[in-house]
Amino acid sequence: MKTDIINLVKLGLQEVPELTEFLDDQIAENAVERTKDLVHGDFSSNIAMRFAKVTKNNPRDLASIIIKKIPKNNLVKKIEIAGPGFINFHMSDAAFHQEISKIIDIDDLYGKHPGKRKGKILLEFVSANPTGPLHVGHGRHAAYGATLGNILNAAGYEVKREYYVNDAGRQMDILCVSVIIRILESNNPDLIMPAAGYLGDYIKIIAESIDEKIDNTLSEIILQLQNGDNAQDKEQYIDAIIQSAKEILGIEKFSVIKQTSLESIRFDIEEDLNEFGVTFDSWFSENSLAEQGHIKKILSLLKDKELLYKKDGAIWFKATDFDDEKDRVVTRENKNNTYFTSDIAYHHNKKLRGFDHLIDILGSDHHGYIARVRAGLVAMGHQASDLEVELVQFVSLFRAGEKQSMSTRSGEFITLRQLREEVGNDAARFFYIMRSNEQHLDFDLELAKSKSNENPVYYIQYAHARIASVFRQLEEKRFLYDEQKGKDNLSLLITKKEKLIMSTLSRFPEIIELSANNRAPHNLAQYLRDLANEFHSYYNDSIFIVEDEKIRNARMLLIKATQTIIKSGLELLGVSSPKSM
Numbered sequence: 001m002k003t004d005i006i007n008l009v010k011l012g013l014q015e016v017p018e019l020t021e022f023l024d025d026q027i028a029e030n031a032v033e034r035t036k037d038l039v040h041g042d043f044s045s046n047i048a049m050r051f052a053k054v055t056k057n058n059p060r061d062l063a064s065i066i067i068k069k070i071p072k073n074n075l076v077k078k079i080e081i082a083g084p085g086f087i088n089f090h091m092s093d094a095a096f097h098q099e100i101s102k103i104i105d106i107d108d109l110y111g112k113h114p115g116k117r118k119g120k121i122l123l124e125f126v127s128a129n130p131t132g133p134l135h136v137g138h139g140r141h142a143a144y145g146a147t148l149g150n151i152l153n154a155a156g157y158e159v160k161r162e163y164y165v166n167d168a169g170r171q172m173d174i175l176c177v178s179v180i181i182r183i184l185e186s187n188n189p190d191l192i193m194p195a196a197g198y199l200g201d202y203i204k205i206i207a208e209s210i211d212e213k214i215d216n217t218l219s220e221i222i223l224q225l226q227n228g229d230n231a232q233d234k235e236q237y238i239d240a241i242i243q244s245a246k247e248i249l250g251i252e253k254f255s256v257i258k259q260t261s262l263e264s265i266r267f268d269i270e271e272d273l274n275e276f277g278v279t280f281d282s283w284f285s286e287n288s289l290a291e292q293g294h295i296k297k298i299l300s301l302l303k304d305k306e307l308l309y310k311k312d313g314a315i316w317f318k319a320t321d322f323d324d325e326k327d328r329v330v331t332r333e334n335k336n337n338t339y340f341t342s343d344i345a346y347h348h349n350k351k352l353r354g355f356d357h358l359i360d361i362l363g364s365d366h367h368g369y370i371a372r373v374r375a376g377l378v379a380m381g382h383q384a385s386d387l388e389v390e391l392v393q394f395v396s397l398f399r400a401g402e403k404q405s406m407s408t409r410s411g412e413f414i415t416l417r418q419l420r421e422e423v424g425n426d427a428a429r430f431f432y433i434m435r436s437n438e439q440h441l442d443f444d445l446e447l448a449k450s451k452s453n454e455n456p457v458y459y460i461q462y463a464h465a466r467i468a469s470v471f472r473q474l475e476e477k478r479f480l481y482d483e484q485k486g487k488d489n490l491s492l493l494i495t496k497k498e499k500l501i502m503s504t505l506s507r508f509p510e511i512i513e514l515s516a517n518n519r520a521p522h523n524l525a526q527y528l529r530d531l532a533n534e535f536h537s538y539y540n541d542s543i544f545i546v547e548d549e550k551i552r553n554a555r556m557l558l559i560k561a562t563q564t565i566i567k568s569g570l571e572l573l574g575v576s577s578p579k580s581m
Contacts, residue, residue, distance in 0.1 A: 116156025
């Protein structure tokens with residue numbers, strides 16, 4: 001419906017010679033909004049106020065000129081000028097009836113525009129280190145990323161979803177020795193897991209699955225290190241164990257245990273996410289950047305561009321030349337490349353794969369990451385605007401009013417799988433995205449599990465189930481539902497609640513657009529809650545299955561359209577639409 005008003009405004013503007021040179025589609029689209037108060041109509045445009053100065057007109061006079069140029073149509077009942085020059089549009093009843101009929105006709109395609117926009121988006125999210133199961137914090141990233149991808153698709157973008165597997169570097173070595181220590185401790189009860197190691201029970205499970213014999217000499221060395229002076233420094237201690245393990249086992253055997261451990265955790269992560277309704281088009285290995293020569297190539301290119309220099313034995317990238325706050329190390333003094341080097345290579349690789357826009361979803365503690373990666377992209381010949389980073393705030397899980405711990409290394413954390421098993425996928429998906437990703441989230445387990453109107457996901461699903469129940473009652477009473485008669489008699493729906501529901505249903509396409517443009521799935525969640533509230537109010541106030549065939553079919557058509565939008569919206573959020581509850 002908003003699109004219809006935008007098109008009418010465009011037609012009016014095209015007939016005003018003074019405005020011709022200033023017009024483009026985006027200007028007209030940005031100048032039309034829903035009104036907050038229906039007293040002022042359904043839509044309002046500030047186009048006259050925006051162009052009054054350049055056309056040397058009084059805003060109200062320019063508004064009058066534009067209104068006169070808008071062609072007559074059956075969608076708008078009245079157009080009026082308000083305040084300093086707003087153009088307010090009062091929609092006709094026929095306009096809303098047309099939208100309800102459209103919802104019925106095109107079903108779950110209503111409000112969606114497949115292939116509408118040009119360009120390919122690569123959406124990278126979750127990308128948790130494969131050093132342990134996903135915890136409830138990762139779950140918020142998963143729900144937000146998956147839902148945003150769905151909404152962007154619905155708004156017409158081509159989106160691919162990717163998980164970046166951090167399978168290179170020191171963290172994987174720490175994972176490997178954590179598993180090795182668990183293998184050794186069955187015969188060496190005095191062995192103690194280092195503070196820098198991973199302590200979760202999943203490490204024991206991985207250790208039990210590995211059929212590798214390990215020389216007990218390693219146990220003796222670890223015990224010596226455990227009782228030595230270097231055990232006081234946890235990072236130095238774990239590095240000494242890693243070095244000893246590689247020397248005694250050999251790089252090949254060490255790598256086999258590391259790869260087996262990695263694959264076990266990665267499989268668990270993928271299975272967990274699949275069960276959560278979160279799937280990826282690709283899983284990209286960080287390790288492949290080095291193996292396939294991408295890192296070597298980008299370092300060579302940066303060197304050719306004279307963007308690298310040596311200092312204190314390390315190699316630095318001139319990030320300050322590209323608006324970063326300081327230069328960044330790409331190769332340490334020990335010749336090992338930094339994570340930042342992999343980041344440059346990875347994002348350059350994304351562009352080489354043909355993606356126009358890159359969206360990274362990261363934790364809120366990665367704010368400093370944005371400028372440096374953009375600097376790397378620009379240095380590699382891309383645009384800073386090619387990269388967009390959405391930050392997701394932390395999650396605090398509360399059980400009976402007590403905040404739960406979430407430390408991966410200590411092993412004291414609630415996994416995503418445990419959360420899903422306790423509250424269900426639907427509640428988890430909805431609760432994760434019902435607040436802006438920019439806000440801290442307190443996840444209330446008791447509320448998520450409750451079957452009450454205070455639980456938003458239950459409240460919305462109940463609206464869908466109630467409508468299904470009405471249709472079952474219709475069938476039980478041997479009444480026929482005639483869709484065409486429903487469309488033909490929508491003019492009989494004259495109550496305030498009926499008109500409010502029709503208006504709200506017509507907003508669905510705008511909500512998808514808003515949620516996509518602002519990267520804000522919570523807007524859709526709030527919309528569905530509002531729609532459910534309006535339906536429940538209508539349900540409690542009205543009788544749908546009445547003797548009057550015309551009114552009955554019209555009301556059934558309206559609640560059928562409501563059910564369609566609720567189901568379509570919940571699908572975008574990754575939430576089911578039960579027919580009975």
